[in-house]
Amino acid sequence: MDIYREQIIDLHEHPLNFGELETADFCHEDDNPLCGDIIRIAINLDDSGRVYQVGWTGSGCAISQAAASLLTETIKGMSLTDIQTFPPERLLDLIGVPLSQARRKCALLPLKVLQAGVSGAVSTDE
Amino acid sequence: MDIYREQIIDLHEHPLNFGELETADFCHEDDNPLCGDIIRIAINLDDSGRVYQVGWTGSGCAISQAAASLLTETIKGMSLTDIQTFPPERLLDLIGVPLSQARRKCALLPLKVLQAGVSGAVSTDE
Amino acid sequence: MLDVEKIRADFPILSVEAYPGVPLVYLDSAASSQKPEVVLAAMDAYYRQINANVHRGIHRLSEDATNAYEAARLKIARFINAPDESQIIYVRNATEGFNLVAYSWGRQNIQAGDEILLTEMEHHANLVPWQMLAEEKGAVVRYIPFLADGTLDLSRLDGLLTERTKLFSFTAVSNVFGTINPVRQLVDAGHAVGAVVMVDAAQAVPHTAVDVQAWDCDFMTFSGHKMCGPTGIGILYGKRRLLESMPPFMGGGDMIRRVTLEGSTWNDLPWKFEAGTPSIAEGIGLGTAVDYLAGIGMDNIHAHEQFITHYALEALSEIKGITLYGPPASQRAGVATFTIQGIHPHDISEVVDKDGIAIRAGHHCAMPLHLRLNVSATARASFYLHTTTQEIDKLVASLNRTRKLFRL
Amino acid sequence: MLDVEKIRADFPILSVEAYPGVPLVYLDSAASSQKPEVVLAAMDAYYRQINANVHRGIHRLSEDATNAYEAARLKIARFINAPDESQIIYVRNATEGFNLVAYSWGRQNIQAGDEILLTEMEHHANLVPWQMLAEEKGAVVRYIPFLADGTLDLSRLDGLLTERTKLFSFTAVSNVFGTINPVRQLVDAGHAVGAVVMVDAAQAVPHTAVDVQAWDCDFMTFSGHKMCGPTGIGILYGKRRLLESMPPFMGGGDMIRRVTLEGSTWNDLPWKFEAGTPSIAEGIGLGTAVDYLAGIGMDNIHAHEQFITHYALEALSEIKGITLYGPPASQRAGVATFTIQGIHPHDISEVVDKDGIAIRAGHHCAMPLHLRLNVSATARASFYLHTTTQEIDKLVASLNRTRKLFRL
């Protein structure tokens, strides 16, 4: 059975960066009401404005959870601009299993949450 | 070409009982809005309450016109009760060509007008 | 009992492979049923031999099309024991049935402060139209809750049905729990307070013999695609007195008697509610589906589904970590809804799909029900006249493999 | 030009006999078109191979069904050059397109004293929904009259379009006269006074290349069954800004984002307007019809119909006692509407039917037009890509025989 890569099952058992942060520069939460997946991501930035700490919580299917792990791991060290221009395809590549249109929404939920959080943070700054 | 019996074409050329009556014991008009056929029938009764004079006017297809001719000819001498119980099948038999559901409405329009007229006359009497 | 192998041969799709070498196990009939050959043939024959617009033509095709379309209406009327076929209104689906009543009857009869009573197990089709109506009119929507076993809490009925209740609408069969509700009892309770009562029969008509006169409901609706019929067609049944008193829903051709620049008058029932060129092939297809189901016998179908449901609930309950929702098999239709500890329903559905097994995962258009259960999604296997115990066995085996894949 | 014999072979029904030994001459495409083999095959394949409910399933059938259904939407968007497929809303037919706009946009935007401008040549589908809306809101409906040649009296436009005009809706092509109206000019005139402009394209999209962006209309609707597609499906196109601002029409599954007992929020376009299980096979069928028409080329189809219409008007005008309605062939679509002195149109249709010829008789769902012409009914022959000059000759011969039968 290779529907899901081993890695996705691994991440389902042992998610990366899972948990709340004590304090956060910003955090954002959203859900995918049609399937009920919910993701909350919190970020701390270093002095140069790059991600140095990230934590996520939430619940959902193995795909959205794996996506949250992979995405939060990948953005460490990125600037907010990097995040805002993070291409959805890159996240889908990280997941690495073919996804139907419906499951794609699960996979991209963490990115949607993250980018909305960044937009909020940026516009509050200005 | 025997779609329409000769008689129907004859009646189309020379309708029976066509025309207004000078005075009438009752008369009624109705139409079939979906096809635009319109029929008006006027009746005079003799002392025993039987039809002795009938005239009809209106416009429409050959079927409704033939039906008006045939019906008005047939009811001469009938009582109002006879008319109220006049079976639609009898009129269809008089026309004698097979009719689709849509054309049946044309054929039965004169009977509908006549029976509505009688109902009106009877209820006014009471 | 049914000759299931013979029945399976009636459904072309059941011999299709889901994936190369993997036969299809279709356990999603509650979402949409498969279609027997006869239904496809009837629609195809319509298009190949008599296709034409109905009601307005004098030529042969139009007459044949009109006759076939109206004959289907009569069959459907008999199938649910409607007093007259003029009370059978063709709609797109059950959803349109509710919306038609909400717009036409509802806007005429519901006023500020009036109450609409629904249940917490309703499909969105029987929730959203009434919420929209209530919002427009300033009416109040109330809900009968359900108990832990997925049956309605009937002890709440008395308190919730009052003389303010103008409409009571509920499902005959829950599409999530499979619960078979006591329709006649609920209808009587609604009538006792003077409410108009509507029944959602979308999961009932496909699976059991339904008699609208025995139910005594005022309105009832169902969808063709869940009962071996095509997409794009459904039925609204209504009591004549109500249908006659109602204004039209949509305006256009066919539903009028006369149109002038100043205004219009309406056609007789059922056409008053059927504006524009109707779903002709679909109506004919549904008529054929009804013939097909009646030929097999609704009681036989129900008995088979009872048998399968018993078997399935029994077999599924052996799976570790499974939670099954809904009442015992004897009180429910052919639906088994469940979750498995540690695996999201979407993942379950995706994994068993690779074994060719089609089940559904999500909220099944019943979000409030899921909110009450406090789960965001469930998995649902649903059965029909062609479902076999072997298919249930395959599902169980595949679910066990899914647990292993997830290292449970 | 078209290879008409090749095209005729695409339509199974064209080799059917109307009566034993009497080939079918189908001259009623304006009421409903016939369907090419490819369209029937696409729907049949859907039901035999991938039938399932869309949007909500994770299993293979549901994915394939969803993909096919949404791919059809994209094809249709391209066919009318819509900026985006999310502006393509599946409805049952053009009639529902008008009703959707009247209920959703209309009830939100039309107030007492506002004016709705239509024309006197409209089909009931573009009259009754606005009359119903105007009656509900206390708005006023006005009409652009037509001239003796069946073209709109554009000299009246300035007086009738005022800043009170909130909606202007008219047909691109008259289904009785065949008149091709100057759509862009009318849209611009409507916009100049700030009106929202809707176009009835039910007789345009099947017969000519339509570009909604070139038209610049705000809404536009048409029916699948008139353009080689199945019954039960049509399209409403709208500008995004308007569609987004509008409340939903029907409530139920698929059109929601979230439902709670307290209320609901709506899905994105286009699904916000598509409640319940959609007409899946029908959408796929229409997508295939669009492929078929585009493959032949709308300009080629239009040119062929122009040729046939010229030929028909010429030939018909030779018949004694005939009155032809509408503009010269060069200004009209493939429709020839007429009366014959001394024979009611119903009788004409019935008599020529026995020669296998399907034409339509009646008011063609345009009663006000007929009232203005002061005739209760007309006969109408209408043409499509498969119509031949031989078929026109047969019609003319049959009409002459009909006159003889009536001793004229």
Ligand SMILES: Cc1ncc(COP(=O)(O)O)c(C=O)c1O
């Ligand atoms: C110009 C025009 N508009 C609207 C319609 C309505 O189409 P439908 O009956 O498919 O809704 C028609 C066809 O009957 C038409 O010819």
Ligand SMILES: Cc1ncc(COP(=O)(O)O)c(C=O)c1O
């Ligand atoms: C109980 C119930 N009611 C209503 C519906 C709505 O049916 P449709 O989507 O065909 O309108 C469904 C099916 O989804 C259902 O299961």
